[in-house]
Structures are given as C-alpha cells and as structure tokens.
Amino acid sequence: MALKVVVDMNVCQDHGQCVFAAPQVFQLDDDGRLVVLIEEPDESLRAAVEDAADVCPVQAISIKG
Amino acid sequence: MSRVLIAGAGMAALRTAEALRACGYSDEIVVVGDEKYPPYNRPPLSKEALAGEPTLEQLAFRQKASTEDVVWRLGETVVSADLAGRTVALASGEVLAWDALVAATGVRARILPIPGGDSVRRHVVRTLDDTLELRPLLTPGARVVILGAGFIGCEVAATAVRLGCEVTCVALDPLPMLRPLGPDVAAELLRRHEERGITFRLGVSVSAMAENGTTVELQLSDGSTVTADVIVEAVGSVCAVSWLDGNGLDLRDGVLVDSALRPLVNGSPVDGVAVVGDLARFPNPLFGTGEWRVEHWSLPSDTGRRAGAVLGARLVGEGYDEVVALPFEPIPSFWSDQFDVRLKSYGMPGLADPDGVRLLEGDLADECVIGYHRGSELMGVVGIGMVRLVNSYRDKVGLGKVESP
Numbered sequence: 396m397a398l399k400v401v402v403d404m405n406v407c408q409d410h411g412q413c414v415f416a417a418p419q420v421f422q423l424d425d426d427g428r429l430v431v432l433i434e435e436p437d438e439s440l441r442a443a444v445e446d447a448a449d450v451c452p453v454q455a456i457s458i459k460g
Numbered sequence: 461m462s463r464v465l466i467a468g469a470g471m472a473a474l475r476t477a478e479a480l481r482a483c484g485y486s487d488e489i490v491v492v493g494d495e496k497y498p499p500y501n502r503p504p505l506s507k508e509a510l511a512g513e514p515t516l517e518q519l520a521f522r523q524k525a526s527t528e529d530v531v532w533r534l535g536e537t538v539v540s541a542d543l544a545g546r547t548v549a550l551a552s553g554e555v556l557a558w559d560a561l562v563a564a565t566g567v568r569a570r571i572l573p574i575p576g577g578d579s580v581r582r583h584v585v586r587t588l589d590d591t592l593e594l595r596p597l598l599t600p601g602a603r604v605v606i607l608g609a610g611f612i613g614c615e616v617a618a619t620a621v622r623l624g625c626e627v628t629c630v631a632l633d634p635l636p637m638l639r640p641l642g643p644d645v646a647a648e649l650l651r652r653h654e655e656r657g658i659t660f661r662l663g664v665s666v667s668a669m670a671e672n673g674t675t676v677e678l679q680l681s682d683g684s685t686v687t688a689d690v691i692v693e694a695v696g697s698v699c700a701v702s703w704l705d706g707n708g709l710d711l712r713d714g715v716l717v718d719s720a721l722r723p724l725v726n727g728s729p730v731d732g733v734a735v736v737g738d739l740a741r742f743p744n745p746l747f748g749t750g751e752w753r754v755e756h757w758s759l760p761s762d763t764g765r766r767a768g769a770v771l772g773a774r775l776v777g778e779g780y781d782e783v784v785a786l787p788f789e790p791i792p793s794f795w796s797d798q799f800d801v802r803l804k805s806y807g808m809p810g811l812a813d814p815d816g817v818r819l820l821e822g823d824l825a826d827e828c829v830i831g832y833h834r835g836s837e838l839m840g841v842v843g844i845g846m847v848r849l850v851n852s853y854r855d856k857v858g859l860g861k862v863e864s865p
C-alpha cells in the first residue's frame with residue numbers, strides 16, 4: 396500500500412516541528428499555517444515522515460500504509 | 461537471548477525502545493513503569509487536556525509495529541539497581557537480570573513542606589491521574605490558588621481562568637517565568653496574564669495552611685492570607701533517581717552522563733547503561749563546557765535515539781566505538797501555550813548574560829522573537845507568536861553558529 400500522510404487539522408496547532416523533520420512534505424505558509432505539500436509521498440520519504448509524526452507535539456500526524 | 465531493561469515507561473522509554481529496534485536489536489525489551497498507562501504525551505495535561513476531557517486514548521503515543529513485542533510491565537516500580545551485578549529489583553521483590561539498562565524514570569512534581577499542609581485540596585500536575593483528579597474541580601467560580609509561576613503554573617492558571625475559575629498565582633520570584641525568560645519578557649507576560657484575569661502574589665511564599673471546612677486558608681510570608689477551594693502546586697521537580705543509589709553515580713541533579721549517555725563512576729563511563737529524557741545531565745558542546753539537564757519535550761526523542769544507537773551497537777556487536785565517538789549536540793526546543801500566547805524556544809536561553817537579552821524581530825508588546833546572547837553568541841531564542849520566524853532561528857543558536865549584533 397502506498398504511503399499516505401493524514402494531518403488532523405482540528406488537532407494541529409501549527410508548531411511546524413514536522414517541517415524540520417520532513418521539509419519536502421510539510422511547510423508553514425506565510426500566515427504560519429501548516430500546508431501538506433505531498434499527501435502520498437514516495438516510499439523514500441518514509442523515515443522522514445515517521446520522524447515528523449513523532450516530533451509533532453500534539454500528535455496530529457498519522458501515517459497510513 | 462539478551463535483555464534490555466528500561467526503568468520508567470514515559471516518552472523517553474518509548475523512543476529508546478524504537479531506536480533499539482531501528483538499529484537492528486531484536487532480542488527482548490522489558491519496560492517497567494509505575495504508572496498504569498503506556499507512554500503518553502504530558503504537555504497537554506496542563507493545557508488542552510485540562511481544559512477538556514482528558515483521556516488516555518487522546519494522549520497515548522502511537523505504537524509502532526517495530527515495538528509490538530516489547531514487554532510492558534505497567535503498575536510496577538523499580539526500587540533498586542545493581543549495576544555491577546546487572547540486575548534491578550521491583551517493589552514486588554522480583555529481581556530482573558539485564559544485559560543493558562536504560563534509566564528513564566524522569567522527574568516527579570516537587571511538594572513543598574508547609575506547616576499544616578496535609579490538605580486533600582492540594583494537587584500537582586505531572587501524570588494523567590493528576591489531571592483526571594484536578595479537572596472536575598476547576599468549575600466556574602472555584603477559587604484556585606497556584607503555587608509557583610513557572611511554565612506549568614502559568615499554563616494551569618491560564619486554563620483555569622478560561623474555565624471560569626478565580627485564579628491566584630503565588631510565587632517567590634518577583635516575576636512569572638523569570639529564570640528562563642529574563643525580566644523584560646517576564647514582565648510583559650505578567651502584564652498580559654493580569655489583563656486576562658490572573659491575580660499574582662509575587663515575591664512571597666506560603667508559611668502555613670489551615671483547613672477551614674471545604675476551603676483552605678493560606679498564610680503568606682508578607683502576613684496576608686488567601687482562601688482556596690483548590691490548590692495546585694507547580695514548584696518544580698524532583699528527579700526519580702533513588703532507585704540508582706549505591707552504585708557510585710553522580711545523582712546530584714539527575715544522573716551525570718557522558719556524550720554517549722553512559723553514567724559516570726569516578727569519571728569512567730559504565731558501558732551497557734544509558735540515561736535518557738528528563739533525567740540525563742549530559743555535556744552539550746554546542747552551548748559550552750559543562751553538563752545540563754533539560755526538562756523539555758524534545759529531549760526524550762534526542763536522547764532516546766542516541767541511547768538506542770549506543771546500546772544497540774554494543775548488543776548487536778557492530779561499530780560500538782564509532783557510534784560512541786559520534787557527536788551528540790541536540791538543540792533543546794520548548795513551547796508553552798498560555799491563553800492565546802504561544803511561546804516557543806530553541807537552545808538554552810537561560811545561559812545568556814543578564815544584559816544579553818535583545819529583541820530580534822517584532823514588538824515585545826505584540827508578537828516577537830527575542831535573542832539570548834552570551835557575549836556575541838546566540839545561546840537561545842524565544843518567540844511570542846511568530847512561529848515561522850522563530851523556527852528559522854533554530855539552526856542559528858549555539859556557539860560558533862551565527863554572530864548577531
């Protein structure tokens with residue numbers, strides 16, 4: 396199954412910690428709000444995305460697949 | 461079959477177990493934790509979980525497939541360790557042997573010795589059970605007295621005000637969060653918090669308490685009194701290290717370790733033992749010569765990963781010396797939410813010179829980034845709001861990074 400990143404936007408508080416872990420996948424926009432750039436990242440980004448989920452202070456990121 | 465024994469079942473324990481698996485260690489991992497819960501996220505305990513309905517389901521960390529076979533011995537306490545004999549003893553009397561030991565017992569909330577202070581109305585906020593106990597007492601109109609004006613005290617105060625409580629914060633320091641933030645930022649936060657309805661009684665301590673029906677009368681050191689329906693103590697922490705007594709370790713402030721997180725006995729590291737999370741007092745050359753213990757949420761991950769790699773290499777028997785020699789220079793990161801104020805920090809602001817605190821971006825009365833300097837070096841930054849900007853300073857803190865004016 397392909398890798399899929401889901402951020403619960405009701406939980407996300409725009410800490411941006413995920414951006415340090417996986418800048419290819421997560422970004423804060425000009426207003427400081429989280430944007431998920433790639434919802435189904437390539438397998439090669441799995442470790443980075445797992446890291447991002449771990450460092451999210453509010454545990455808003457889940458990974459499917 | 462070898463066994464890694466992890467004492468304490470918090471976030472640092474979980475991250476260490478994951479790191480052991482990630483570097484190829486596939487034998488037994490046993491985690492002994494005295495709380496009845498698997499590892500969960502503590503920061504919400506004083507913030508959103510205290511404001512809402514705290515549940516384990518919301519707070520528990522995601523369990524990864526790699527750690528499915530970890531043995532969790534929850535509700536059990538480690539009472540002693542024998543580092544030479546490679547065993548630990550549990551409160552039940554059971555003795556467990558290990559090939560590697562991880563100390564991940566963290567800290568406990570400090571309780572002030574106060575004459576007459578055996579009231580059932582005294583609470584702390586460190587565990588899920590603490591928050592479950594406190595939550596129903598924060599009803600509209602309840603008189604809540606917080607002892608301590610550090611981050612956790614201020615967070616609980618802000619949450620309680622939002623829930624309609626009448627909140628008084630009593631602290632010995634002249635300003636809230638003074639030590640980590642310095643006087644200018646602390647004074648600005650005091651102003652904002654008073655505006656939101658928190659009453660501060662600063663520069664005083666509690667000299668006695670007396671139960672009076674359903675309330676408690678607190679006697680303050682300046683002769684005045686405060687009446688409380690609920691008391692929350694947030695006066696810092698005590699390291700949970702007594703189980704390590706008798707092994708010759710330096711336990712004066714957490715556990716003194718080297719850069720591979722191995723505890724030191726007479727200056728020599730003990731191989732096969734690691735200290736992680738809130739408990740580890742480790743050298744960090746990024747901030748100078750010395751060892752520091754950091755109670756921030758980012759450390760369980762940084763130290764867990766490091767300890768897992770070091771112990772894993774030793775147990776698997778591959779490249780131990782190379783792993784030990786790798787640098788370990790984590791950048792501590794911290795955040796705090798108080799009302800609509802999002803504080804965020806990177807580095808070690810507390811190491812700045814007293815006159816080294818300067819505004820880097822924005823306006824102190826609004827959103828801003830503040831730099832904490834020692835000489836010309838940026839030791840830490842704190843943001844009030846401006847998350848994206850303060851994040852952009854993360855890689856600029858530490859010795860020899862960027863010299864700023």
Ligand SMILES: Cc1cc2nc3c(=O)[nH]c(=O)nc-3n(C[C@H](O)[C@H](O)[C@H](O)COP(=O)(O)OP(=O)(O)OC[C@H]3O[C@@H](n4cnc5c(N)ncnc54)[C@H](O)[C@@H]3O)c2cc1C
Nearest residue numbers: 468470471472493494502503537538565566737738756757
């Ligand atoms: C209310 C609160 C709010 C916080 N907010 C923030 C924040 O906003 N930002 C931030 O950066 N950090 C925050 N922190 C700090 C952060 O949560 C800690 O740094 C982190 O939890 C440390 O993890 P740890 O695994 O080292 O220790 P812990 O999470 O304390 O885990 C240690 C575990 O070991 C158990 N234990 C202790 N002794 C024994 C024994 N002898 N035998 C068996 N088990 C034992 C303990 O009961 C505990 O379950 C907050 C902490 C609290 C309490």
Ligand code: SF4
Nearest residue numbers: 407408410411413451
């Ligand atoms: S780290 Fe978590 S809270 Fe922060 S932006 Fe990423 S998903 Fe949102």
